[in-house]
Amino acid sequence: MTSEATVAPTGPAERIRALFNPRSVALVGATDKSLWSWTVYRNMCERGFSGPVHLVNPTADTVHGAPAHPSVAAIGEPVDLAYVMVPTEAVLPVVAEAAEHGTRSFVILTAGFGETGTGGRALEAELVDYAHRNGLLILGPNGNGYINAAAGMAPFGLPFPQSIKPGGIAFVLQSGALTTSLLSLADARDVGLSLMVAMGNEAMLSLSDVVDYLVDDPATKVIALFVESIRDTDAFRAAAQRALRAGKPVVAIKVGRSQAGARAALAHTGSLVGDDSVVDAAFRQMGVIRVRSLEELVVTSGLLAATGELPGARIGVVSPSGGACDLVADRAADEGLEVPEYHPETVARLREILPEFARAHNPLDVTGYILVNPTLLSDAVRAVAPDPGVDLVLAFAEPPRYPTAAPQVAIDRAKAITSTIEEVRDRHGTPVVLLGNVLTDVTEHAKGVREQSGMPHVGGGIEMGVSAVGHAVRWSRARRRMDSVVPRARATEPALPRQPGGVWAEHQAIELLSAAEIPTAPTSLARDAETAAAAASRIGFPVVVKVAAPGLAHKSDIGGVRLGLRTVEEVRAAHEAVVAAGAAHGEVLGSTVQPYRPPGGVELIVGVVRDPLWGAVLAVGLGGVWVEVLGDSAQRLLPVTQADVRDMLAELRGAELLRGVRGQPAADLDRLVEVVLGVGALAHQLGERLESLEINPLRVSGTEVEALDALVVWRE
Amino acid sequence: MTSEATVAPTGPAERIRALFNPRSVALVGATDKSLWSWTVYRNMCERGFSGPVHLVNPTADTVHGAPAHPSVAAIGEPVDLAYVMVPTEAVLPVVAEAAEHGTRSFVILTAGFGETGTGGRALEAELVDYAHRNGLLILGPNGNGYINAAAGMAPFGLPFPQSIKPGGIAFVLQSGALTTSLLSLADARDVGLSLMVAMGNEAMLSLSDVVDYLVDDPATKVIALFVESIRDTDAFRAAAQRALRAGKPVVAIKVGRSQAGARAALAHTGSLVGDDSVVDAAFRQMGVIRVRSLEELVVTSGLLAATGELPGARIGVVSPSGGACDLVADRAADEGLEVPEYHPETVARLREILPEFARAHNPLDVTGYILVNPTLLSDAVRAVAPDPGVDLVLAFAEPPRYPTAAPQVAIDRAKAITSTIEEVRDRHGTPVVLLGNVLTDVTEHAKGVREQSGMPHVGGGIEMGVSAVGHAVRWSRARRRMDSVVPRARATEPALPRQPGGVWAEHQAIELLSAAEIPTAPTSLARDAETAAAAASRIGFPVVVKVAAPGLAHKSDIGGVRLGLRTVEEVRAAHEAVVAAGAAHGEVLGSTVQPYRPPGGVELIVGVVRDPLWGAVLAVGLGGVWVEVLGDSAQRLLPVTQADVRDMLAELRGAELLRGVRGQPAADLDRLVEVVLGVGALAHQLGERLESLEINPLRVSGTEVEALDALVVWRE
Structure with a gap:
């Protein structure tokens, strides 16, 4: 063993670089009986790799017509990368043996790990644990490996007859078989590859790790992805942002567009945020180019590798x-x-x-x-x-x-x-x-x-x-x-109960918003009719009286709202009526009294919900049929920038309503953007404590922007 | 000249068949100096055509290394097809000479005709007139010709290096250069062609003629089109319907999707019917498959040629x-x-x-x-x-x-x-x-x-x-x-003034609808306040009073509508007010009195306008923001079937509103379909006299369907 082989790479990027650029490779578990073994051996020998390719088989002297070694130890010289295709239960012992002799990088083709259920997951965890403790890096398991086109080497388990043209596109796939299709397409389009990686189970090395590594890879100009699911969304977001800064486009197919994410959320906004629309929003926000087809992936990547940034x-x-x-x-x-x-x-x-x-x-x-x-x-x-x-x-x-x-x-x-x-x-x-x-x-x-x-x-x-x-x-x-844009942050911490929990009724939610300088309608909680009448007199007539009941959605549908009340008598009667209406549906605190706003203007819904993968998501939609019938809303991950919020409003299909139609005044967009930014900043600051926050409606009429109702749900 | 060559084909289909299946061809204007001449000659000689290919040049004895004739007459034997590439002014003499010697089919490559302006149009008209009088058929002018893959013959002016596989797809193109791209795609997809036709100016033979011919062509299984514009829409419609009946799919790209057709139409519905959305609707109605790209054209045609009808x-x-x-x-x-x-x-x-x-x-x-x-x-x-x-x-x-x-x-x-x-x-x-x-x-x-x-x-x-x-x-x-569906027709002729003209005011339009058994709100025209009060008493309170002024759109915007009037005094005052409001905007007849319908239900717009190409188009949309902001409407050419109307309602993005949301009753769809069918049948019956007809709104609330306002514009 030379000292060279035992020098551990110093950081994650160096370790990944070492995985993709070995000077010597051992195919462990090579056997004439396996088609995969034949394939990997051919891919290693016939693509121009100049280093040694060792075959390891404990029982055969000759494999694929070449001499084989009984173990990695028996090779007698350092091996940078071990391509492992032994039975599942033999993987850890083989990895350990190679590691003891200086191998630091592994591609594990063997299946039967995390993808199979509990038993496999335990095996996989054990393997990863060993790798962490010993400074190893594993691609897979249950992955076909990779092709390094520039180095002319392919520790890769699938056959591909054509030669691979070296070039600027790195393909990273959460799919094994589609590698072959993308190689065909790249060949057909005459575009060159830097790297092609089939991720496998991502037990250790994740898609996001590879993207992050490629940002600094000088051979790679464009990063092309086939994505089934992104587990480490924070890491992906960071890598994507680094790529954008570095001027390396990330082009991605993300499948699962059609699976409407069913989500249990009390707040109405929950229904706005389908899983896939969050992916769409997140990608747009990060500058990740989302494409729909394999052809679009290769054509877009090929074009960008050739042109780089375009002026207009x-x-x-x-x-x-x-x-x-x-x-x-x-x-x-x-x-x-x-x-x-x-x-x-x-x-x-x-x-x-x-x-x-x-x-x-x-x-x-x-x-x-x-x-x-x-x-x-x-x-x-x-x-x-x-x-x-x-x-x-x-x-x-x-x-x-x-x-x-x-x-x-x-x-x-x-x-x-x-x-x-x-x-x-x-x-x-x-x-x-x-x-x-x-x-x-x-x-x-x-x-x-x-x-x-x-x-x-x-x-x-x-x-x-x-x-x-x-x-x-x-x-x-x-x-x-x-x-030119930075996310909006809030300077002051909102005054909150030490452990906020459950569902907050309207007046509490409005208070929280108001304290965060988000414009709200004056809102009083009245526990009895007299208090309601007094509040109405203070606020000034006409007023609205609504049932105050935490967690009760669609108050008007159950007769819990009375509009345009002009006298204290009407207010008293309304209080009793809405409390009675609400009592049939659960606990009632009393009524909420607000000034009555005449019809007109545009009503928005502004909400924040937690996506299980992507975290806090801000959603803006137009109220009424717009959201309920059309699902017309725009999303962004928090934190958001002013430009994000402007984009969101422009994306709404009903955006024209904000510009004023049929005699309605145009909305003051600057003011509206500030208010939505404020909601985003507040929710971002509340962080993990917040389950959801929704303003419905946010009334917008010219320069008037005002939250009329709100709901806050805390995480338990 | 043998008698065979002079037998004129008996019908249009036979004449087209003769054009595409000649037994002998003359290239008239063949010359070594022209790349086109070289190309056509090669295409005729190297694709397996077994008949004679004559070269005609008035001055050269030898062209393309073969003996040439000074004229068609000098060939001394019958010529079925003349491919003409002489200068523009020589085309008619050359055609006449060939016709005199028995040639009936012509492909004219020469440009300089209708596509160049007035002078060219006159030349083209002269040519077509000659052809009609003498029983000739011309493809072009300004067209590259065609390829008959089954016959191995290509009187075609563009080079294509690959061999053409015979098969079931006929391509008919209103583009010359794209033929080459489609030949490449067909080659790349390994699909076979029956025919490829570049239409040129369509001076005589139109795209629709060729489609109609192909319906009966046994070699053709699928008809694939590249369409810039369809001039003879009735012929196209008839051919497309014949193709559907014959089980031959018509697959078409129609370009010009992005050119929003600006149309001057008084009726509001005019704004619903963009030119391209009419094409979309017409194609859907005829069973023509509209595709967006050349790839989709070839892949879809290839699939259908292979599978035919699919069960589900x-x-x-x-x-x-x-x-x-x-x-x-x-x-x-x-x-x-x-x-x-x-x-x-x-x-x-x-x-x-x-x-x-x-x-x-x-x-x-x-x-x-x-x-x-x-x-x-x-x-x-x-x-x-x-x-x-x-x-x-x-x-x-x-x-x-x-x-x-x-x-x-x-x-x-x-x-x-x-x-x-x-x-x-x-x-x-x-x-x-x-x-x-x-x-x-x-x-x-x-x-x-x-x-x-x-x-x-x-x-x-x-x-x-x-x-x-x-x-x-x-x-x-x-x-x-x-x-299973037949268009709805009306049995009885509506009672109309002999020469209806101009714009009809609301009460007249409502009367026309009512006579055609379309449900309308009781509507009275009142020339003075007393008549209005009497009408209100007869109808029953509350009522609506609207200004009656033919051609005045958006009455409510100018203060011309008073809702929910409960007494004769209110009605008198309302009459004076709306008449005064209307007077500022032109001639006023008085007021229209109708029963007041409370808010609720869904408001539709149902209209018929004349598309300059496609004729009468029925449009259905949801009122308010739906049409104005979203442009959410569905169109069909008249006459329509029950199934068409059901499809139209289902296509609306706001279709869910008809199924009832947030406490509104679901609309009686059967009833609604009947009413819309009735509007379509009336408009179809009115035919060319009608410029436009619009019901706005058609109020739908459960089983109640009722026209509340209508506008009819007659053609002058």
Whole structure:
């Protein structure tokens, strides 16, 4: 054992780097009888790995036609990584033996651990415990391993016939079998990989750990994820934020979109926050690009690896097909991309190069005349790129699928477009994104043309390509504004009972909000009719009288609300009536008296609930049918920034109501944002003690913003 | 000239068939100087066409290395099809010369006609006129021609290097350049074509004509369209309905989704009917499958060409990847497909074949154990197919992209799954649809495996594949119910002024509706206050008094409505007030008196407007913010069926309101459907005379359905 092999890596990142960059590998449990063993052995030997690959089998002298060792100890030299595929019960002994001889990194293919139930979980815990105590790092168990494309090595249990192109995309998957599909797609799109990791059970190394490591991996430009569930949400959030800061896009599929998360929550807001909508909100907030399909994952990652940050959403489109222009215009609108008319000077430049029958507008159809004039597309890109209204150019050009009679022509055309792209980038700073019309493979022939011409990445197809541009533009925007916003925090601690618990009735909840400087309607609790009448006189008529009963939702449905009361007599009668109505449904404290607000304005629901995975979630929705029938709400994880709250309000389908419709005044958005920020800050400060908090309604009428009713539930 | 060539086809379909199936072709205007000429010549000679291909050039003896004729006359034998690529001004003389010598079918590549403006339009009209008078049929001008894959012939002006596989999909495109992209996609998906047509200017032969022809073309199973605009909507509708009846799916991209059609319409409903939403509604109504992307067009067409009609929406999923199962579950939910739990007997069958660690539920992950047990997937399909809760099986299996060490293994596996599919179809009648995980090309190697194993069509990727299954299931449903519904027609003619014109005031409009047995609130026009008071007494208090002023919209916004009037004095005062309020805005007839209906129930807007392309469109929406803020409405072309109206109501995002929320009674849907059908039938009967008709609101409260206000605008 040399001293080199026993030097323990100094930090988590170094340990992960060591796992993915071993100088020597042992396949422990290698046997001719196992297809997996054959596969891993081939993957290790035929991909260009230069270090030794040892085979370990306690009984066979020869495995896969090569000499085998009875144990790791018997290898007689240090082994950086052990790929373990022994039976479940033999895993820990094998790991321990290797560890004793200096191995620090392990990939465990063997299944039968945490995924199988209680017994397996115990075995897994024992294994992880041993690893922690001995400074080991384990990928898996029940995972196929990884492919390090740059190093040409693949301690990986699934066959993949094609060669892997090294490049900037790291794939991290909570799925074994989909690795194969993503390798096919990467091959078909001609995009390069830095790393492909199948996470397995994540007993020790988690998806978030790998993302965090990749933020600092110089080979990785884009981090692409297939996610089934994120267990360590705080770690994921931290890693995602580091990635955004570092300018490395994280692109993710998160499955389980359709499983409406059933959640028991007393507060109404609970019904707003479906599990998946929280994921959506969380990803958006962190700058994680959420995609829906494997194709979108690879096309978006490929595009971002090629372009990096994009300057804006205004695209100039140049294509030899009018039909393609139509499709791009539709898709651009879907994605919120602008296709502005070209500047008169651009039009003048285009008029000089276009055939007479072509129209010089955006999207630009240079027409089939490109068959006659092969420089037409490049000329058009050069004409459009300096346009002051254009942030980036989408040009439709791709290498040919099949050889043609004159192969050099295709290469020359590819070279021409390549040098045009470089020229306009250097002269005008305008990025040019190449797209094809349809998502077909970059064939072997096309790969050759790209290689011989230096042609940059070609995004696949209008459908996925424009989607990818949309993602890239939105991600770039999120990145640019990243530093301009900080979450709102509250300076003063609210005065709270030492151990708040249970459900707080309206007047208490209103008091808490009011103390946190959130505007509320004056609210009095009246235990009897006389107190109610006195409170009404103090507040001023007309008033509202509501039953005061902690935990009683939908008070008006049970006759527990009386509106527009104008005299003390009416107030007394109303008190008795609402208390009687409420008594049928449980404990009643009395009534709550508030000033009556006439109809008008917009009613919002602002709430905070705890998501079991993501923690405190702020939700804003429009009241009434908006939330109940449409489920129209917007969410963000706490803490939130001013920009987050502005986005939330803009996301509501009923957002137009806030801008004023049919004679209603427009809401004072600045004021509203401040109030919602205040609610978020209060809830964030209350932290773990709070189960849920809901204002329903928050009445907004012009500059008036006021909480009329509220409910607070404390954690027991 | 033989007599055969001069026999004119007897009907439009025969003439189109003759155009697409010539026995001899002349390329008129062939020249070595034109890339198009080279291309068409190669496409005609190298694709297997067995008839003669004549080259016509007035000055050259040799073109493209072959002997040329100075004119069509000089060919000396009959020519079925002339492909014309002479200069614009020479087109008509050339066509006339060929026609005189017996040619009846023409493809005109030459541009410079209708697409260029007034001069070109005149030339085009002259050409079409000549063709009509002489019994000719022209495809184009300004069109690339067509490819008849079965006949191995391509009078087609664009190069395409790959061979074209004959098969069941006919592509008809209002785009030239996209033909190339669709040929690439068809090649990549390994799907076969019957015909590919680039329509050009449609001077004579329209997209709808070709669709109608294809309904009877035995080679064509699916009609795939790229549509920029449908000019002859009636013909298209008729052809689409014939296709549905014949069981031939029409799959279409219609571009221009993003161009919000600005429409001047007095009636409020005008704002509901964006051009594109009418296209959406019309396609749905006709059973035309609308897709968004070229990929979706080819994948959906490919799937339907392979499966035909599908029995239902309940899918059993069998895959070797858990991650793929997650993705399928999400996508199935998007598409309205059900993934039911398997029947206990199915579970028992699965338990016998699955490895112990696999869970026997739907979607079924048979696990990576498939590497060890190659029959596992077939076994699972056989276990799932008889399940009484499963209408079709989605099985994930595809031919390998690349050759492997044991090529016969891949072929044997493909044969096994193929025979399994045949077996379960024969034994249980359950169709099995094969899908791959990702949309990558069916490579040359994979095509070979399919050919050698007889493996059926494999839909491309989870994303597009499940989308295609969704389309196929919905299309099948539309086809099944096609015969069970007939549009509602009215028996009696409404009593109308001989020449109704202008805008009708409320009382007149209500009268028209009432005469057509549409329930309306009793409505009286009062020219003075006394008449109003008398009307109120007759109707019964409380009443509503509204200003009566034809063409005055949003009466309440200008103070023209008084609600809940309880005495004759209040009615008199209200009459004077609303008349005064209305007078500021134009001519006032007096007031309209109606019974007052208390708040509650749901208010609908039901309207009919004329779409400039599609004609009369019925729209139904929920009133208030629903229409104004959300644009939540559903449309159908008239005439409508009961099923159409049911669908319309179900499509509304606020549909839940009709089922009753927060204490409101559920609407009597049968009654509501009858009333909306009645409105549709009346408008259909009024026909061209009607510009627009709108009921706003149609009040619905339980079994009460009643028009409270209406507006009718007649065409001038």
